[in-house]
Amino acid sequence: MTTHRIAVIPGDGIGKEVVPAGVSALQATADRFGLSLEFDEFDFASADYWQKHGTMLPSDWEQTLRQYDAIFFGAVGWPSVVPDHVSLWGSLLQFRRTFDQYVNLRPCRLMPGVTSPLAGREPGDIDFLVVRENTEGEYSSVGGRIFEGTPRETVLQETVMTRVGVDRVLRFAFEQAARRPKKHLTSATKSNGISISMPYWDERVAEMGSKFPDVRLDKFHIDALAAQFVLHPEWFDVVVASNLFGDILSDLGPACTGTLGIAPSANIDPSREAPSLFEPVHGSAPDIAGQGIANPIGQIWCGSMMLDHLGHPEAAAHLLGAIEAVLAHGPAGAPLTPDLHGTGTTAELGHAITECV
Amino acid sequence: MTTHRIAVIPGDGIGKEVVPAGVSALQATADRFGLSLEFDEFDFASADYWQKHGTMLPSDWEQTLRQYDAIFFGAVGWPSVVPDHVSLWGSLLQFRRTFDQYVNLRPCRLMPGVTSPLAGREPGDIDFLVVRENTEGEYSSVGGRIFEGTPRETVLQETVMTRVGVDRVLRFAFEQAARRPKKHLTSATKSNGISISMPYWDERVAEMGSKFPDVRLDKFHIDALAAQFVLHPEWFDVVVASNLFGDILSDLGPACTGTLGIAPSANIDPSREAPSLFEPVHGSAPDIAGQGIANPIGQIWCGSMMLDHLGHPEAAAHLLGAIEAVLAHGPAGAPLTPDLHGTGTTAELGHAITECV
Ligand SMILES: CC(C)[C@H](C(=O)O)[C@@H](O)C(=O)O
Numbered sequence: 018m019t020t021h022r023i024a025v026i027p028g029d030g031i032g033k034e035v036v037p038a039g040v041s042a043l044q045a046t047a048d049r050f051g052l053s054l055e056f057d058e059f060d061f062a063s064a065d066y067w068q069k070h071g072t073m074l075p076s077d078w079e080q081t082l083r084q085y086d087a088i089f090f091g092a093v094g095w096p097s098v099v100p101d102h103v104s105l106w107g108s109l110l111q112f113r114r115t116f117d118q119y120v121n122l123r124p125c126r127l128m129p130g131v132t133s134p135l136a137g138r139e140p141g142d143i144d145f146l147v148v149r150e151n152t153e154g155e156y157s158s159v160g161g162r163i164f165e166g167t168p169r170e171t172v173l174q175e176t177v178m179t180r181v182g183v184d185r186v187l188r189f190a191f192e193q194a195a196r197r198p199k200k201h202l203t204s205a206t207k208s209n210g211i212s213i214s215m216p217y218w219d220e221r222v223a224e225m226g227s228k229f230p231d232v233r234l235d236k237f238h239i240d241a242l243a244a245q246f247v248l249h250p251e252w253f254d255v256v257v258a259s260n261l262f263g264d265i266l267s268d269l270g271p272a273c274t275g276t277l278g279i280a281p282s283a284n285i286d287p288s289r290e291a292p293s294l295f296e297p298v299h300g301s302a303p304d305i306a307g308q309g310i311a312n313p314i315g316q317i318w319c320g321s322m323m324l325d326h327l328g329h330p331e332a333a334a335h336l337l338g339a340i341e342a343v344l345a346h347g348p349a350g351a352p353l354t355p356d357l358h359g360t361g362t363t364a365e366l367g368h369a370i371t372e373c374v
Numbered sequence: 375m376t377t378h379r380i381a382v383i384p385g386d387g388i389g390k391e392v393v394p395a396g397v398s399a400l401q402a403t404a405d406r407f408g409l410s411l412e413f414d415e416f417d418f419a420s421a422d423y424w425q426k427h428g429t430m431l432p433s434d435w436e437q438t439l440r441q442y443d444a445i446f447f448g449a450v451g452w453p454s455v456v457p458d459h460v461s462l463w464g465s466l467l468q469f470r471r472t473f474d475q476y477v478n479l480r481p482c483r484l485m486p487g488v489t490s491p492l493a494g495r496e497p498g499d500i501d502f503l504v505v506r507e508n509t510e511g512e513y514s515s516v517g518g519r520i521f522e523g524t525p526r527e528t529v530l531q532e533t534v535m536t537r538v539g540v541d542r543v544l545r546f547a548f549e550q551a552a553r554r555p556k557k558h559l560t561s562a563t564k565s566n567g568i569s570i571s572m573p574y575w576d577e578r579v580a581e582m583g584s585k586f587p588d589v590r591l592d593k594f595h596i597d598a599l600a601a602q603f604v605l606h607p608e609w610f611d612v613v614v615a616s617n618l619f620g621d622i623l624s625d626l627g628p629a630c631t632g633t634l635g636i637a638p639s640a641n642i643d644p645s646r647e648a649p650s651l652f653e654p655v656h657g658s659a660p661d662i663a664g665q666g667i668a669n670p671i672g673q674i675w676c677g678s679m680m681l682d683h684l685g686h687p688e689a690a691a692h693l694l695g696a697i698e699a700v701l702a703h704g705p706a707g708a709p710l711t712p713d714l715h716g717t718g719t720t721a722e723l724g725h726a727i728t729e730c731v
Pocket residue numbers: 209210240451462467621655657
């Protein structure tokens with residue numbers, strides 16, 4: 018039996034509250050399927066670590082994490098202690114780049130028992146996958162200020178798209194679409210306004226599309242696409258987007274499915290040379306941190322995506338099934354957390370799911 | 375009696391269908407309030423013009439348009455004839471910059487008789503104003519390609535923020551917020567990921583905020599903000615955003631209020647040195663163009679914003695009241711267009727509103 022070594026990084030805020038629920042659910046799933054998971058927990062990539070050491074990460078973080086098969090991540094960011102752009106660029110965004118996790122996969126699915134804020138939408142109506150470019154594009158640290166502190170002050174920030182970077186995420190998205198029954202891929206663009214990088218994106222999409230004649234391809238400008246997520250979420254199957262557009266769409270999509278609290282994401286290096294990282298979409302949520310009421314489902318769903326990535330699709334599906342089974346009881350029948358209109362705690366909801374595994 | 379000279383530019387697609395309805399409604403309002411409006415129509419800024427002349431605009435467009443008090447604009451963009459980045463940068467985006475229309479104002483209001491796609495939302499629940507920076511930021515034409523056509527191909531696109539550009543739109547937004555009963559301003563940022571320009575935006579927001587102690591200020595990252603538009607649209611009063619973020623939010627906001635077909639926008643030069651431009655949010659809509667079913671309300675509401683800008687707030691309010699009166703009848707009682715679940719045509723709905731003026 019192979020042992021999968023998992024680096025656990027709870028991070029900040031509700032990350033520290035939901036990660037234990039995720040680990041319990043994973044352990045229960047591993048037990049049931051006879052898998053061996055070994056968890057090592059790390060305190061770096063957190064505001065606490067920053068306060069103690071003045072950096073977000075120890076100097077040997079890369080060596081350390083490369084020894085693991087996957088990283089099970091909570092959330093990072095605690096702006097009252099360390100500015101977000103420092104904490105994020107000093108940890109999560111650094112991991113994505115160093116480990117070349119160039120795909121960020123974010124399923125948006127309306128789950129049983131969850132009420133969508135969109136009128137009349139039922140489970141099954143919304144079920145799409147956002148494939149986000151995860152290493153370049155609008156998230157670059159290239160740029161700076163000139164004439165600082167004067168009325169002429171000017172700030173430049175470079176968006177960088179490379180053929181390698183764009184093509185590989187497009188290929189991944191087309192492959193995902195080709196494998197799904199609807200075989201439909203939507204590209205997010207803004208080539209009418211962002212006149213250099215986005216027309217390039219469109220060109221590469223068209224070029225890659227010619228290699229996947231079976232995939233029905235369309236494109237929307239990001240403004241119109243955001244609107245259509247609300248008006249016609251049933252139109253979408255796989256959506257591919259640049260780093261920034263993918264970020265926006267993969268918060269908006271989950272909001273349309275009722276809550277950010279249950280949305281998972283996988284930061285994947287498809288070459289498997291480096292560990293992939295699994296983190297819920299919700300972030301550290303300073304507004305509810307410390308109350309024990311954060312929804313652990315995003316974290317547990319991340320566990321399911323991680324099992325899939327590690328080569329255990331049945332165990333992954335089983336864990337997702339446990340989540341769905343508990344959700345299907347609704348707030349009256351299960352200890353759902355307040356974001357799902359229940360009165361359950363993180364621990365209670367996590368426990369209910371683990372029991373179902 | 376002052377005569378206001380209005381340049382009318384129908385542009386492309388449904389622009390050509392809704393502009394006449396807008397002009398009729400404006401004329402009726404002018405008659406009722408004893409105002410004098412003089413309309414001159416221009417065929418440039420359209421794909422037709424492009425096909426005839428190979429450019430979007432005549433060489434003397436700036437001189438020509440500077441003679442007008444305002445520009446009443448339909449929509450531009452017809453990608454099957456001219457690529458969007460060419461048509462838009464050759465007209466609308468050019469107008470915004472040349473006339474330094476640095477504020478793009480976009481009200482998002484759930485109107486009587488209109489069904490929101492958000493469950494349980496009633497008129498009054500959603501009523502906020504997006505103030506979008508309109509001349510710089512992510513919409514810059516600075517950048518280019520290197521190693522073209524090779525595997526090393528790299529594309530750069532610069533975001534440019536200036537202190538002048540950021541501060542003036544922030545000041546405008548704070549002033550708007552200070553004048554409204556809720557005095558609440560939300561800033562859209564992404565300083566956790568876009569690590570140079572957006573932290574600068576945040577700094578300027580904080581600095582300007584110190585001059586408006588009465589305004590309650592908060593900020594959201596754009597991903598979370600998009601989600602909250604869907605989950606809690608009632609939280610917002612005035613939202614200020616960079617060019618790109620404002621673009622996205624001002625399509626998403628109107629979608630949450632039921633249809634893009636009724637949303638207006640005003641591209642304003644608050645110094646009044648150059649004409650301001652009034653255009654509906656919907657664009658040229660190739661999918662429904664030519665059918666006579668486009669909703670003219672966005673265009674007519676633009677007329678109301680234009681009257682306000684020209685110094686006639688009562689006439690503006692009256693015209694908006696006519697729109698609301700017709701909408702309040704709902705699709706059963708008024709010839710609403712298909713986007714509002716009616717069977718009316720552009721002409722019928724326009725006529726119904728003009729009758730109400
Ligand atoms: C057509 C396009 C360039 C434009 C923009 O992005 O500004 C439009 O979406 C708008 O909002 O006026």
